[in-house]
Amino acid sequence: MSMEKIRLNKYLSDAGVCSRREADSLILQGRVTVDGRKAVTGEKVSVDQQIRVDNREIRQGQPKVLLLLNKPRGIICTAKNQKDNIVDFVNYPIRVYPVGRLDVDSQGLILLTNQGELVNKIMRAGNYHEKEYQVTVDHPVTKEFLSKMAKGVPILGTVTRPCQIKRTGEKSFQIILTQGLNRQIRRMCEYFGYRVVRLNRTRIMNLKLGKLPVGAYREVTSEEWRELQRLLVDSSSVPCRKTGGIYGHSSGENQRAGTKVK
Incomplete structure (x- = not known):
């Protein structure tokens, strides 16, 4: 009896490898094989x-995985086979991929999963999901600096969305973004003459870094997973047009979020 067939890109997405769109890209690059021949x-x-x-053999039916990692500085957020890549660093028994990126010089919370659609729902800029950072800079943080940062800054040919920001020390601040430009x-900060000395991501949506040691990871709890699913219920998994980052935003999106300065 013949088995039901599905499109290869859906097979890879359902198996948690990546999104359908990314699967098509992998196929075009010749990185996918079916029964030993290059896929079409x-x-x-x-x-x-x-x-x-x-x-690497891909099988459906693997358990769904979502990990929280406190990424150290120096680790590169890529699944590519290169030195200091995050997948080899975690060395999880099931193949996982990073959800978005943190700069090699940054540290803090990053998620890893084997669920392609989940990646897009969390990272798609059009879904306006929050990511929180603690930042230390090389000059005193002023009210003027906070006000200008909160209103939006011209970088990479666009203006960043209004954001929430507050001073946490003489040279430090907390900032909450809903996009992820490169x-x-x-x-x-550079636009206003500041240089980032330390950047630590502490939260993605409802998932918090907490006291997780640098270099350590843990699986998401059942409670965290239920709340994440609730927050993602109306989120699209269709990637936005890329605009300088991993997931950019469509024109006109960057003025919807509110501004809050403390």
Whole structure:
């Protein structure tokens, strides 16, 4: 009896490898094989066939994984086979991928998962999900600096969204963003003549770094997972157009969020 076939990109997405769009890219790059031959975009496969990505066998039915890692400085947020990559650093028994990025010089909370659709729902800029950072800079933090940062800063050919920001020390502040442009906080600070000395991400949506030691990871709790699912219920998993970061934002999006300065 013949088994039902589904599109290869859906197979990879359901297996938690990546989104369908990213799967099509992997196929075009020749990184996916079906029964030992290079896959073709749009082809259909069945569960009894041997599917490999970068020579790693992909099987559906694996348990869903979501990890919280306190990333150290120096670790690179990529799944590519290169020195100091985050996947090798964690060395989890099930293949996982980072949800977005943290700069190599930054540390703090980053998520890793084997669920492709979850990645897009969390990181898609159009969903306006919060990410919180604690930042130390090289000059005293002034009210003028906080006010200008909160209103939006011109970088990378756009203006950053209004954000929540408050002073936490003479040279430190807490900032909450709803987008993730490339090196966004560092570029925002540089625009006003500040240099980031230390950057630590402490929260993504309801998931908090807490007292997790640097370099350690843990699995999401059942309570955290239920709350995350509640927050994601209306979130789109369709990636936005890329605009300088991993996931950029569509034109006109960056003026919707409110501003709060403390």
